[in-house]
Amino acid sequence: MNEATYDRVRLEQWRDGRASGRGFTRRDLMRLAAAVGVGTALGGGALGGGAAAGTARADGPIVKPLPPELFTVFGTNAETRWEALRDTGYLVPVDRFFVRNHTSTPIIDPAAYRLRLFGSGLRAPAEFSLDQLRRLPQETITAAVECAGNARSFFTTQQGQTVSGTAWKLGAIGVGRWQGVRLGTVLRxxxxxxxxxxxxxxxxxxxxxSGGVDLGPVRRPLPVGKALDDVLLAWELNGAPLPPDHGAPLRVVVPSWIGISSIKWVGAIEVAAEPLFSPWNTQFYRLFGADHPADGTLIDEQVVKSAFELAWGATLPPARTTLTGRSWSANGPIRHVDVSTDGGTTWRRARATGPNLPNAWQRWRIDWTPAGTGPHTLIARATDVTGATHPATVPHNTLGYLFGAQVRHPVTVA
Incomplete structure (x- = not known):
């Protein structure tokens, strides 16, 4: 069952008084239930805090250096520049991995760190140190983490629509090799x-x-089926301990789901025998707007996207050039990628290079000899194993999530 379907199940259980969630009010429930057509009865519930011993705040919202040739900075967030990935391997180096923070990066002492589990879905509360977690069976996965708003700016620049949120281009994604322990192992x-x-x-x-209201710590529920499936509690990225900006000492990695599900600096996990709600699955990370129900459509998985490993508005020589890029989809591996160098009039098949892993991406390349100088528009159009691809346009939503249309990449040949 995906999260959108489970959303209805949660609300039906709210109706029967069997759900909880701090920061989710009776008014929120009534509005949300009206959107999906179920009755309501407000249940109780409490939010448990994580162990904050040994936690300090950094001087700025992001700890690592953010050189302008690698990142575009948006306050507490930093977007990877795609041209900075051209000469890298399949994995995004940590120094180029994008950063998405709701507040500021905390500095947490690994020796003092404790992960606390609590709630009606456990026989008793439990607590683990990092060393205790490391003694459990370990696993390594290669997976992307991608912000739900990746490519948000194109709603405005390509479709002329107003959206709110960080104006990402396509650099709010990173593929890494994560090592840790399965969340299911810890839950059991x-x-x-x-x-x-x-x-x-x-x-x-x-x-x-948000809006003067303290919504508490960042949190978002997962159906227990997903939690027991492929979710990792990771302490290592690309063969080294997690850096602070990427969740040290421990973070959640939820393959194929939007980045908000992959909670960084995880300190507590509530496990409940009743549905849980938070502002991050009711107020945020839903699709709102004229093309959606009054109180939005819950989102979990990302859509097909493609990006050129090329600066935005790059200048290219009037000679044979090799264009490179990457394509990805939450549905699984990429089947093929077609590239247009004339704004979508004609298309040619790109050549796949390297791995094509599910939950990650496919690299590709294609040679191009420009017909003349001046402005040109490049488009990459991927098709995944399910047949999903990039449409010419996508329906508007006010928070600018899941932009999966063909991105028109401008270059100048001179």
């Missing part, structure tokens, strides 16, 4: 009950304040 070690339905990790970063 903690005493998971058979009637558990929701699992909600929450971060140790500062509480998020």
């Amino acid at each position: 070690a903690a005493g998971l009950r058979r009637d558990a339905v929701d699992v909600q990790p929450q971060g140790l970063d500062a509480n998020f304040v």
